[in-house]
Amino acid sequence: MIYLDSAATTFQKPPAVAAAMQRALMTMSSPGRGGHPAAIRAAETAFACRSELAELFSISNPEQVVFTMNATHGLNIAIKSLVPPGGKAVVSGYEHNAVTRPLLALGARVSVASGPLFAPEEILAAFDRMVTPDTDAVICNHISNVFGFILPVEDIAAICRKRKVPLIVDASQSAGILPLDMTAMGAAFIAMPGHKGLYGPQGTGVLLCGEGISPHTLLEGGTGSLSIHQEMPDFLPDRLEAGTHNMPGIAGLLEGVRYVKQRGMDTICLRERQLTLLLAEGLRTIPGLRVYALPGLRQQAGVLSVVSETKDVEILGEELAERGIAVRAGIHCAPFAHRTAGTLETGTVRLSVSDFNTPAEIYQTLDVFHAILR
Template identity: 65%
Template sequence: MIYLDSAATTLQKPPAVARAMARAVNHLATPGRGGHAPAMAAAETAFACRRAAAELFQLENPEQVVFTFNATHGLNIAIRSLLEPGDAVVISGYEHNAVTRPLRALGAEVRVAEAPLFDREAQLAAFERQLDGDVKAVLCTHVSNVFGFVLPVEEIAALCRARGIPFVLDASQSAGCLPVRMGELGAAFIAMPGHKGLYGPQGTGLLLCGAETKPLLQGGTGSASALQDMPEFLPDRLEAGTHNMPGIAGLLEGLRYVRAQGTERILAHERRLLRPAGETLARIPGITVFQAEEPAAQAGVLSFRIDGMDCEAAGEALGRRGIAVRAGLHCAPLAHRSAGTLETGTVRVSVSAFNTQQELRRLIRAAAELAEYRK
């Protein structure tokens, strides 16, 4: 199987991830739930993971790193911490349902900063037009999970800082391959999953906290047990219940792998794979490719369509040929609306540090066969 669906989950992990998880099952208990060796070892592993994340994402205090189940969990915490029903919030036109559905459930007034695909200047200008005195927060994805569009989040964050508006970054597709620096962004929150560019297991995530928080869950924390309210201090305030220690142990090794490889090296590898693949696919009659003219405007993800062929059918046909991609709307109908692909969807190719040029050549040959068959 050629696996090209890392925007969903990086299936190929560093070997140390699985080893750490297996060891955790038999050797780690739960942090804060005892002074015995398994509990203390769990506390040490959890803190080591927070510290590794703080170093990678430039936080001074590792206790501002909160463990979540995934990026969606973290985004829900951020939204509930910053907004009340009816509050105005600005988002990009490339947001995932992990942002749009919680905002709708809350009853927020959602304003969309609409801009053409891959036009970073237009995207920045669209945000600037929306940021009036009524806006209570800005939420923005760093990289579109459908098209790989790298939004100008540093500049958007600067607009927010100048106006005193809290900024929330969805780093689901950028953590691990692009610079994500909490201090430079001055973000209220940054949410990310552990199972994508950080090469950790499913069921893990991180929320970097730079603002006051409201707990999404209530329960035991192993601290301040006499209180019937959640503790005021992080990370305990947001971490009710038993920790996923096998997941955290695996995520720690994923973070160490990213740190050792370097995000610049990982990004360069992904672009070396996808850039020429997109250019080659675009030359095949019957295939439409969504690729930025400027390489810096795209990262890790490439979408295409085969004319006259349903995208879901194309994805299934590639799967039968041993190539795993994702097809459809990718839980991001707003992004498809912005790009004009809402009615058709796309076939999405996404890579990781473990993919090769040979695998992309296999994809190109298979896509060319499907395009020829549809004539």
């Protein structure tokens, strides 16, 4: 199988990830639940993972790094911490359902700072118009999960700082690929999965919390700290980490983060862009296939979408899968992005690479496309 669905989950992982997970199952219990060796090993591993993540994203205090089940979990905490029922939020036109559904559930008044695909200046101008001092929160993804479009989050962050409006960044597609400086950005929260660009296992996620933020507690329960009290602890990360930790997942995530740091985000990003550029150039030679990418992949990371004039995207995705090419077809949990780009009625076939793909796989994928759409 040629795996080109890394925007959903990176399937190929560094070997150290699986080894660490197996080791955790055999040697670790739960952090904060005892002074015996198994609990201490768990606590040390969890702290090491927080510390590596804090360093990667320029956070001075590892306790501001909260483990979640996934990015959706973290985004729910972030949104419900800042946006009251009926509150006001400004989002981009490329948001995932993990952002838009919680806002709908809150009955929030949502303004969409939209703009054409791969036109960051127009999107920035829309945010500049819409973000006002009475905005409860701005929420923006860093990279579109459908089109790989890199949004100007640093400039959006500057608008938020100037107007004293908290910013939530959805880094689901950028964590581990593009630099993210939490301190310089001044974001209130940055949410990310562990199982994509950080090369950790499914069931892991991270919520980075800004200084002075008092997050909303989604779950109450045991934390291993202040057990005599019935209220949840008021300090991080315990306030947001009720229940038993996913120690095999955290151990695997630690090794994934170490892989990213050792390889270097610049190296990983360059490789993904080179492979995606090769893919885009080859797909453009197929008649009747629309490729959503600019020449040179300006403002785009390792994700692209295509639509065939002659074949339904779901059928095309199935035929690719039958020939050993793993992609994703449909709406990708992001109707806002498809509406903005004009592909809501058709959906797209999305192809997304990782650091483990090769040029040979790209050439083979292009051969399969040609064979199907000949």
